[in-house]
Amino acid sequence: MTNASTLYRGGVLHCPADPSATAMLVSGGRIAWLGPAADAPAADRVVELGGALVTPAFVDAHVHATDTGLALSGLDLSGVRSAAELGAAVAAFAERLPAEAVVLGHGWDESRWARPVPPDAAELGRAAGGRRVYLSQASMHSALVSQALLAAAPQVAAADGFDASGWLRRDAHHVVRAVAMGSVPLSQRRQLQRRALAHAASVGIASVHECGGPTISSEEDFTSLLALSGDGVAEVYGYWGELLGAAKARDLGAVGAGGDLFADGALGARTARVSQPYADGAAGECGHGYLSAEQVRDHLLDCAEHGMQGGFHAIGDAAIAAVLAGFAGAAAVLGTDRVRAAGHRVEHAEIMDRALIAGFVEFGVVASMQPAFDRLWGGERGMYAARLGAQRALAANPMGAMHGVGVTLAFGSDSPVTPLDPWGSVRAAVQHFNPAQRMTVAAAFAAHTRGGWRALPGSHPAEGVLAPGAPATFAVWDSPAGVRRGLPVLTAADPELWGPQDPTPLPVCRATVLRGAVIFEEGLL
Known part of the structure; x- marks a missing residue:
């Protein structure tokens, strides 16, 4: 100033x-x-x-700054279209690294491949010259790892979601992610974070909401990012997603105890908790729910006790239903008006029906959504259709319906899941694959500017x-x-x-x- x-x-x-x-x-x-x-x-x-x-x-209401910096400066796999191309990209990148380095990459999406079978742990290790390899899938809810990284995390074999092929999901993914990201020194993290925030500013984003937590980042990573806020780059509002962690979130400098507090996983990894089985999964496969309604209730009560905004990551309709049941439980203790006044959030909210949307209205829930998800994976022939069937895919990301009944929308990218591209996100909302869910340019722009301020705790009437x-x-x-x-x-x-x-x-x-x-x-x- x-x-x-x-x-x-x-x-x-x-x-x-x-x-x-x-x-x-x-x-x-x-x-x-x-x-x-x-x-x-x-x-x-x-x-x-x-x-x-x-x-x-613009305000981007959901980012992961360190991972974004890695995607901008590291191994970007969003363009690979086969296992062979992925292996070649790993080999070329690894050649430039010292032998003890970890190969970190992001963005591969097997749903775009003609043969959606990625290389296994042994193949990755050979491509990387024996180095440890961690490659997060586009959704960031699963990853491919090499045998060397598996050996560095022997406890992973006992975790849910482990597969000897090296394609890990759920808790197993969290274990290897912590090992891989722990290899990045703090000085390098700060460089990556500053690069991400500078890049945000270069595309017209002045503020971001960082979604951190014990399974997605670390306390050190989170606080080092907050220390950079507004220092010649975009400013940062942090959310810390840890169950019953409202006091810790406040002590870390977070504005809310939510963000990536996982109620479920992601559609790309088939870990989003849905009420009807996946069309392309095993018989009866409906994903995974991490939180019960009682845990959601208790987290919201913990937030109320410490005067913090709460929130949850919830993508599938079964997970969102559990979250809203938890809201109802908290309202039974606190009263609906107090729950509404807190302005709690749900990140993503992709698979919704009228009853779930009505729950958002009843409890004043802010929907932090990513229009680019529909652009990249929606429609009758995208990844959503493969996972859910065409009819359910077209009903996904119902931002138009939510806007129409007064749900507060805050748009973002979930970068690096999708790029920092605010006008592209506005256009994606305007051009939703389902015409019934399309928004006007003015409404979508407001969700990506004023909506980001309205999603924060407290009042920001002059912002945006x-x-x-x-x-x-x-x-x-x-x-x-x-x-x-x-x-x-x-x-x-x-x-x-x-x-x-x-x-x-x-x-x-x-x-x-x-x-x-x-x-x-x-x-x-």
């Missing part, structure tokens, strides 16, 4: 309260004035926008808008497809072109400003 005033003029401002505004004065970290450029007051400095679009900066007195947190964009009603054109005029093949270019970030301080700029300031 700086006390010097800066006038940004000659732009298109997303300011519904004053559509004629083409200039904005920033002083003391806040917006001091908005209006036509011809009426602008004097300023210490003037920035000519040259017709660029100015909007509130361009208005006098509001924090000067905004982004400047080139919008090659044009601007309509203060927002960029994101979709082709012909709906037949919607989806991954839509040729409409997305906006490009020119600058991101956080409370008056520039945290990213490219050729503008």
Whole structure:
């Protein structure tokens, strides 16, 4: 923040309260004035926008910063389309590493392969020259590991989800993940975290919600990230997902005791807890639930005792039903109004029906959702259809229905599960595979900006808008497809072109400003 005033003029401002505004004065970290450029007051400095679009900066409501930094600087496997390609990528990457290093990679997705069979532990070890290998699947709920990593974690053989092939799920995955990530020194972690937060700023994201916890990161990882918040990069609001861990979450500096507190797993790993068996799984296979309704209730009561917002990761409808039963149990003790006032969250909320959506309304639950999930895996022929069948797949990620009945939506990426790509996420919500779940650009944009602030505990009424007195947190964009009603054109005029093949270019970030301080700029300031 700086006390010097800066006038940004000659732009298109997303300011519904004053559509004629083409200039904005920033002083003391806040917006001091908005209006036509011809009426602008004097300023210490003037920035000519040259017709660029100015909007509130994005908030990404679900990220994993260290893993994102690894994906940006390490072995990215999102483009491999076979076991052979994966092995070749591991071999090429491992050649550059010392013999004692661990090969860390992310993003392989066997549902996109013609033959969805990954290499086994022995094959990975040979490709990596005998090194330890940890490769997280796109969902981050399973991983491929080498024999050397299995040997480094002998306790894993007794854990649920272990498979001698080296494709590990559930508790076995958590065990090897802790060993693999524990090999990354703190100094390297900080570099990875700073890279992730700087990258967020470069795509117009000024704030992120980090979802940490004992099975997804570590206390040291979590606190080191919080220490970087807003230091020339995007700011961080941390959630610590540990059962009955509200006091610990508060002591670690978290804003909430939730995030990735797992009620179930993921659809990609067939560990999301669903009420009907998986279409492509073993007979009767319905995934895995980690929490009972009683555990959810007790966690919410613990949050109430310590004055903390709570939350859960829940993807499958059976897991979400258990979570809502826990909400009902907490309401029986505390009263529904007190439960509602806490603004608890559920992350993902992918498989929902009307009754479950009604539960979100009843208990005031915030839905932290990822529109890119539908873009990447939805529709009649995507991974969801393979796992659930086409009809259930089209009903997944019902963000339009939830928005329509007043559920607070907060959009994010779950990066590195999907990339930090906020306009891509807005477009995904607008172009949902199920037309009944599509949102307007304005509604989806609000979910990815103001929605992220509304999802935090406490009141943030001035955040996420361009208005006098509001924090000067905004982004400047080139919008090659044009601007309509203060927002960029994101979709082709012909709906037949919607989806991954839509040729409409997305906006490009020119600058991101956080409370008056520039945290990213490219050729503008």
